[in-house]
Amino acid sequence: MTTDLPNREEYIEQAYFFRVFRERLADKIPAQEILETVHEEILATTRLPMAIEFLKGEILLTGRMSDGMQRLGHYFCPFQSFVMSRAEDDKSKFDQTTALLVLEREAEYRSNSPTPSGLFIYQFECIARNRLGYHDGMQAIADDPIYDEEWAAWVLNLRRHLGARDLAEIIYTASGYRPGRRTVSEQSSEEGGNKLALFDEKSGRIARANSGRDPLYMFAALQRQLGYPTVPKPARRSAAPVIHPVLEQRLKHLETRLKLLEAENKGGIDLSEFYKRLGGDNATDDSEPDSE
Numbered sequence: 001m002t003t004d005l006p007n008r009e010e011y012i013e014q015a016y017f018f019r020v021f022r023e024r025l026a027d028k029i030p031a032q033e034i035l036e037t038v039h040e041e042i043l044a045t046t047r048l049p050m051a052i053e054f055l056k057g058e059i060l061l062t063g064r065m066s067d068g069m070q071r072l073g074h075y076f077c078p079f080q081s082f083v084m085s086r087a088e089d090d091k092s093k094f095d096q097t098t099a100l101l102v103l104e105r106e107a108e109y110r111s112n113s114p115t116p117s118g119l120f121i122y123q124f125e126c127i128a129r130n131r132l133g134y135h136d137g138m139q140a141i142a143d144d145p146i147y148d149e150e151w152a153a154w155v156l157n158l159r160r161h162l163g164a165r166d167l168a169e170i171i172y173t174a175s176g177y178r179p180g181r182r183t184v185s186e187q188s189s190e191e192g193g194n195k196l197a198l199f200d201e202k203s204g205r206i207a208r209a210n211s212g213r214d215p216l217y218m219f220a221a222l223q224r225q226l227g228y229p230t231v232p233k234p235a236r237r238s239a240a241p242v243i244h245p246v247l248e249q250r251l252k253h254l255e256t257r258l259k260l261l262e263a264e265n266k267g268g269i270d271l272s273e274f275y276k277r278l279g280g281d282n283a284t285d286d287s288e289p290d291s292e
Contacts, residue, residue: 004074004145005145005146006047006075008111009043009045009046010046010047010048010075011107011108011110011111012107012111013042013043013046013048014048014103014107015104015105015107015108015111016041016042017038017042017048017052018100018101018103018104018107019100019104020034020038020041021034021038021100022097022100022101022104024038025096025097025100026097031059031065032056032059032060035052035055035056035059036056038052039052039053039056047075051072051075051076054068054071054072055068055069055072058071064085064088065084065088066081066084066085066087066088069081069084070085077143077144077145077146078139078140078141078143078144079106079123079137079140079141079144080103080106081140082132082136082137082140083099083102083103083126083132084096084099084103086099086130086132086133087099087100093131094130094131094132094234098130098232098234101232102126102130102231102232105122105229105230105231105232106119106122106123106229108229109122109228109229110146114146116146116147116148116151116198117198117199117200117203118222118226118227118228118229119144119146120141120147120151120155121219121222121228122228122229122231123137123141123144124138124141125216125219125231126231127141128215129216129231129233129234130234134159134162135159138155138156138158138159139156139159141155142155142156150198151198154174154198158170166211166212167215167218168207168208168210168211168212168213168215168218169207169211171199171203171204171207171218172204172207172208172211174197174198174199174204175197175198175199175200175201175203175204175205175207176197176199176200176201176204177199177200177201177202177203177204177205177207177208202225202226203222203226206218206221206222206225206226209221219231
C-alpha cells in the first residue's frame with residue numbers, strides 16, 4: 001500500500017500550500033482568489049499544481065474544498081479529506097484555520113521519514129482533541145495507504161474498544177516492549193495470537209508508564225521523547241466583549257427610548273420610577289399640620 005504514497009517533494013509542497021492557504025485566509029482573502037494564484041508558487045515538478053487547479057474548479061462548483069480532495073483520493077489521503085470536511089461542516093465547531101494547521105504539520109511529518117506509529121498517534125490525537133468523531137475518523141485513518149493490512153485491522157479493532165479499555169494499555173500490548181515482559185504462562189496462553197509489534201519498544205515503555213492516566217499525558221510524552229508532531233490546540237475564545245462598549249451603551253439608550261414610546265402608546269408614561277424619593281419609605285406627607 002505504501003507504493004501509492006506521494007514522494008517527499010509532494011509533501012513539502014503540500015505543507016507550503018496548507019500554510020499559505022491558512023495565512024491568506026487570515027488576511028480575509030477569499031478561498032477562490034487564493035487558489036487562483038497559489039498554484040503558480042508551487043514547484044512545477046510536482047502534481048500539486050494540477051490538484052490545486054482541480055480544487056479551484058470544485059470550490060467554485062460546490063463551495064467545498066473537501067469534496068475535491070475526496071475525489072483526488074490517489075493524491076490526498078483519506079485523513080486529509082476527513083479533516084477538511086469537518087472544518088467545512090456547518091454544524092461543526094472545528095474551524096478551517098485549525099484544520100489547515102493540522103494538515104500542514106501532518107504533511108511536514110510525512111516529508112521527514114514518517115513511521116506508521118508516529119502518524120497514528122498524531123492523527124488519533126487530532127480526532128480526540130478536536131472532537132471530530134471517532135467512527136468516521138478511525139475509518140479515515142485505517143484507509144490511509146501508509147498503513148498495511150495489519151495496521152488497518154488494528155485501527156478498526158481499536159475503534160470498537162474505545163472507552164472500554166485504557167488506550168495506553170492497548171498501545172503497550174501492541175508494542176515491542178510487551179513481549180520482553182511476558183511470563184512463561186502468559187506466552188503459552190497467548191500462543192496463536194497476534195505477535196506483530198506495531199509500536200516500538202520505546203513507545204510501549206512510555207505507554208506503560210502512562211497507563212491509567214489521561215491519554216493527553218501519553219501523547220505529550222511521545223512527542224517529547226520520540227519527536228512525534230505536536231497537535232494544534234483549538235483556539236481559545238477571546239475574553240473581549242463581542243460588542244464594543246460604546247456601541248453597547250448606545251443600544252441601551254435606544255432600548256430605553258423604545259420602552260418609553262411603547263408606554264406612551266399604551267396610555268401614558270409612568271414617571272413615578274424617575275422620582276427621587278427622600279427619606280426612604282417615609283414619603284413626603286402632603287397633609288396640612290394640625291391647628292392648635
